[in-house]
Amino acid sequence: MREGRWSTVPFNHPATFETLAMDPEKKESIKKDLIKFTKGKDYYNKIGKAWKRGYLLYGPPGTGKSTIISAMANFLNYDVYDLELTSVRSNLELKGLMLDTKAKSIVVIEDIDCSLDLTGQRRKKKDDEEEEDDELKKKEAEMLLKREKALREDNVTLSGLLNAIDGLWSACSGEKIIVFTTNFVDNLDPALIRRGRMDNHIEMSYCRFEAFKVLAKNYLDIESHDLYGEIERLLEETDMSPADVAENLMLKSDEDNANVCLKQLVESLEEEKKKKAEKEARKKKKKAEEEEKKEKLKGTKENGKEI
Ligand SMILES: Nc1ncnc2c1ncn2[C@@H]1O[C@H](COP(=O)(O)OP(=O)(O)OP(=O)(O)O)[C@@H](O)[C@H]1O
Numbered sequence: 001m002r003e004g005r006w007s008t009v010p011f012n013h014p015a016t017f018e019t020l021a022m023d024p025e026k027k028e029s030i031k032k033d034l035i036k037f038t039k040g041k042d043y044y045n046k047i048g049k050a051w052k053r054g055y056l057l058y059g060p061p062g063t064g065k066s067t068i069i070s071a072m073a074n075f076l077n078y079d080v081y082d083l084e085l086t087s088v089r090s091n092l093e094l095k096g097l098m099l100d101t102k103a104k105s106i107v108v109i110e111d112i113d114c115s116l117d118l119t120g121q122r123r124k125k126k127d128d129e130e131e132e133d134d135e136l137k138k139k140e141a142e143m144l145l146k147r148e149k150a151l152r153e154d155n156v157t158l159s160g161l162l163n164a165i166d167g168l169w170s171a172c173s174g175e176k177i178i179v180f181t182t183n184f185v186d187n188l189d190p191a192l193i194r195r196g197r198m199d200n201h202i203e204m205s206y207c208r209f210e211a212f213k214v215l216a217k218n219y220l221d222i223e224s225h226d227l228y229g230e231i232e233r234l235l236e237e238t239d240m241s242p243a244d245v246a247e248n249l250m251l252k253s254d255e256d257n258a259n260v261c262l263k264q265l266v267e268s269l270e271e272e273k274k275k276k277a278e279k280e281a282r283k284k285k286k287k288a289e290e291e292e293k294k295e296k297l298k299g300t301k302e303n304g305k306e307i
Pocket residue numbers: 019020021022059060061062063064065066067068183204242243244246
């Protein structure tokens with residue numbers, strides 16, 4: 001079915017805040033923020049601002065950025081407009097699309113860094129980032145490919161996007177939320193995510209014990225187990241995404257039960273811990289070799305001077 005410039009499909013994603021694995025305090029504060037927003041008509045009128053709120057969701061793959069958007073939509077009973085920027089051909093078309101959205105809706109632009117040249121040529125590598133997560137590497141390759149395509153086709157520009165967002169706000173009568181998601185927040189253009197445009201920056205992080213408990217309840221319907229203590233410790237010592245934890249908790253055959261799944265999770269976490277330790281060791285070795293090289297070079301130079 002088509003509605004204006006948008007195609008519509010019924011939204012029936014089952015994710016809710018109850019099933020979202022996240023630190024409970026953080027979850028509560030997001031829910032509070034949303035409730036305050038929905039009740040804010042008079043407040044926004046009073047301060048002379050459009051009734052809107054921008055959320056930036058950032059974090060590694062599989063930490064629940066798409067899931068939380070569904071939870072927000074279900075919580076507020078809002079429609080979701082999923083905007084694929086790379087298929088928008090011009091700034092004008094983008095503006096039209098934005099203005100075609102209804103009140104009580106969430107406009108989502110996922111992987112914002114893949115859509116536009118907002119981030120410089122390549123994601124800056126952090127100094128201590130010797131080796132990257134494989135998943136992150138794959139994501140980055142995809143991002144560069146998509147962005148190259150977008151650039152070649154010369155469609156939407158950063159200023160076009162900023163105009164469309166600001167236009168959306170000034171023209172809209174009812175309440176609207178816009179959400180950007182990204183894996184690489186550090187390299188986004190500050191203009192795009194400044195407060196006022198993206199009011200609430202939410203970091204989606206690796207799975208820790210509180211988040212694990214929600215997943216165990218969802219997937220295995222349990223609230224405690226002998227292995228919980230060990231899992232808590234291992235989750236602190238590793239960085240596993242909720243998506244990967246959830247994968248371990250899925251019952252894959254009739255013989256599977258909570259015990260089997262939790263044991264499998266412990267094994268995966270142990271494996272992750274081993275990989276992490278090996279990575280650290282390689283990093284340390286490389287650093288020591290570099291130091292040694294520097295020392296040698298310094299020695300040669302000093303010797304050279306003496307001669
Ligand atoms: N915080 C979470 N709570 C509950 N389930 C989660 C969470 N994070 C991930 N999952 C599970 O993992 C799957 C993938 O997660 P999701 O697509 O939301 O991650 P993402 O952060 O958007 O990933 P990407 O950056 O790759 O788009 C979900 O369908 C869900 O089943």
